[in-house]
Every structure is written in C-alpha cells, then in structure tokens.
Amino acid sequence: MTASYVVTGGGRGVGRAIVERLAGADDVVAIVERDPGALSWIDDHPAAGRLLPVIGDASDEAVAARAAGEAAAVAPLRGWVNNAAIFRDAWLHEAPAREVLGLVGLNLDPVVVGCAAAIKHFLGVGERGPTDDGGAIVNVSSHQAQRAVRGAFAYATAKAAIEGVTRALAVDYGPFRVRVNAVALGSIATERSDAYVAALGGEERERFDREIRLLQPLGRMGMPGEVADVVAFLLSEQAAFVNGATIPVDGGRSAVGRDPEEA
Known part of the structure; x- marks a missing residue:
C-alpha cells in the first residue's frame, strides 16, 4: 500500500466513482459518509480491505x-477530496436570511472542515511538525459557481465560495507543498439523476435530452468515472505544478453561449 486518501460523500454517485478510482490496485481510501446504508457495497468490493468507512458528518x-488518522495509520495520507454535498435550497424572499445562510453552510462547511483536517495532517500540526511531503486537495464545485441556475441561490453561493476557498488555500499553503484545486461539474449521470429522468414522461424526457444537448456541447451528460479520472489526475504527481485551479468537467457547458436566434 503506497498511499491513502480521504473522500467525503464517497458512498454514491460521483463520490463512489472517485473512491474506486483512487483505490486502484494498492491504495487506501477512507470514506466519510453520514448514511451507513450508502456504504453497503463495500463488503463485496474487490478493494474491500482497503476501503475504510468513517460514519459521520463531514462538517464535524x-x-x-x-478519517485522516485512520487513513494515515495504514499508508501515508497523500490526498483529500471534498465531495460531500446536500441539494437543499430556498428563495431569499421567502425564507429568513439566517436560514438561507445555514443552507449555504451545508455545502461550504464540510469543505472548510475537510481542508483544515487535510492541511493540518500534511503540515504535521500537533504530530511531528512541518514536513516536505506536502499533499493535495480537490474540492468538488459546480458550473453553478459561475453561472447560477434560478432557484438555487444557496447552492450556487456555496459553490462560488468553495472556488474562492480553493484559490486562497492554494496561495496560503503552496509554500508547504500543499496543492489545492477544484473541479466544476456540469450535469453528471448519477443514481439521483437517473431516477429523475426515469420519472419523466415521453415528451418531458425529449425536452430534457434536448436541453442537455444545448447546454453541454458534447451532447450528453457526463459519467462519474470521467470526473474521477480528472480528480485522480489533480491528486497525482502528473499535476505537480497545478495549484489554485478550477477545472471544468462539464462537456463544454462553461464555454457555450446560447444563441437567442437559434430557436
């Protein structure tokens, strides 16, 4: 076993794909999940002995x-992925401002807490003092950080803040060989999105497919494994000079401009 990683929200969808990609043939992954049921697949997985469930709130x-301690006890901790997210929102004119700020925190707090835990470990705070080993963090953002969708104020605000956190920490801790980057996801096909699409009627399904083709120039939704490949790259030595970047993994969604004359 050559290295260990921590992935928050690693039980389903994109998080699970990241876990499976990082585990590879030799490495260890600690998976932070609130719902034990989301990790029921671990026991039957080929890498079961190298997947460490950590049940709890990623913002704790x-x-x-x-999670950092359990991963590092098996192999040196080299990377941390802040993937945990909650899809809850509210309109600012309807909900109290403090309630909306709480919703922002549901997605921002786990990232700040995860970054703090990772950085403390990489720097050896309270253990052995700073080292030259460093480490890498990847924060999972969204296309909404730059182009908000109506009705998703808290989520879009949190994701924009996450990209700011990514840049600030890259500047603060780059001198300690700690790299911090982010991936900004477009529409990715997961169990959640599959269930949504399956519930659509024929005409609604056609409209959904058409909108995806218009929004994402590659003409389809992304796959969790495609996200996992980019995350694994950012954590690897191949990305040793990539720091403070937000990489779109969105099929070109962030590049396209809808032409009003197209219709």
Whole structure:
C-alpha cells in the first residue's frame, strides 16, 4: 500500500466513482459518509480491505480528524477530496436570511472542515511538525459557481465560495507543498439523476435530452468515472505544478453561449 486518501460523500454517485478510482490496485481510501446504508457495497468490493468507512458528518471536525488518522495509520495520507454535498435550497424572499445562510453552510462547511483536517495532517500540526511531503486537495464545485441556475441561490453561493476557498488555500499553503484545486461539474449521470429522468414522461424526457444537448456541447451528460479520472489526475504527481485551479468537467457547458436566434 503506497498511499491513502480521504473522500467525503464517497458512498454514491460521483463520490463512489472517485473512491474506486483512487483505490486502484494498492491504495487506501477512507470514506466519510453520514448514511451507513450508502456504504453497503463495500463488503463485496474487490478493494474491500482497503476501503475504510468513517460514519459521520463531514462538517464535524472530529469526524474529519478521525478519517485522516485512520487513513494515515495504514499508508501515508497523500490526498483529500471534498465531495460531500446536500441539494437543499430556498428563495431569499421567502425564507429568513439566517436560514438561507445555514443552507449555504451545508455545502461550504464540510469543505472548510475537510481542508483544515487535510492541511493540518500534511503540515504535521500537533504530530511531528512541518514536513516536505506536502499533499493535495480537490474540492468538488459546480458550473453553478459561475453561472447560477434560478432557484438555487444557496447552492450556487456555496459553490462560488468553495472556488474562492480553493484559490486562497492554494496561495496560503503552496509554500508547504500543499496543492489545492477544484473541479466544476456540469450535469453528471448519477443514481439521483437517473431516477429523475426515469420519472419523466415521453415528451418531458425529449425536452430534457434536448436541453442537455444545448447546454453541454458534447451532447450528453457526463459519467462519474470521467470526473474521477480528472480528480485522480489533480491528486497525482502528473499535476505537480497545478495549484489554485478550477477545472471544468462539464462537456463544454462553461464555454457555450446560447444563441437567442437559434430557436
């Protein structure tokens, strides 16, 4: 076993794909999940002995510290992926401002807590003092950080903040050989999206497919494994000079401009 990683929200969808990609043939991955049922697949997985379930809230500092400790106890901790997210929102004119700020925190807090746990470990705070080993963090953002969707104020705000966190920490901790990057996802096919599409009627399904073709120039939704490949690259030595970047993984969604005359 050559290295270990921590992935938050690693039980389903994109998170699970990242876990499976990082585990590879030799490495260890600690998976932070609130729902034990989301990790029921681990026991039958070929890498079961190298997948460490950590049940708890990713925004809880004690849970994050436990994940770092359990991973590092098996192999040197080299990377951390902040993937955990919650899709809840509210209109600012309807909900109290403090409630909306709480919703922003649901997606921002786990990232700040995860980054803190990872950086403390990479720097050896409270253990052995700073080292030259460094490490890498990848934060999972969204196309909404730059182009908000109506009705998703709290989510879009949190994702924009996550990209700001990514840049600021890259500047603060780059001198310690800690790299911090982000991936900004477009529409990715997961169990959640598959269930949504399956529930659509024929005409609604056609409209959904057409909108995806218009929004993402590659003409389709992305696959979780495609996200996992980019995350694995950013954590690897191949990306040793990539720091403070947000990489779109969106099929060109962030590049396209809808032409009003097209219709």
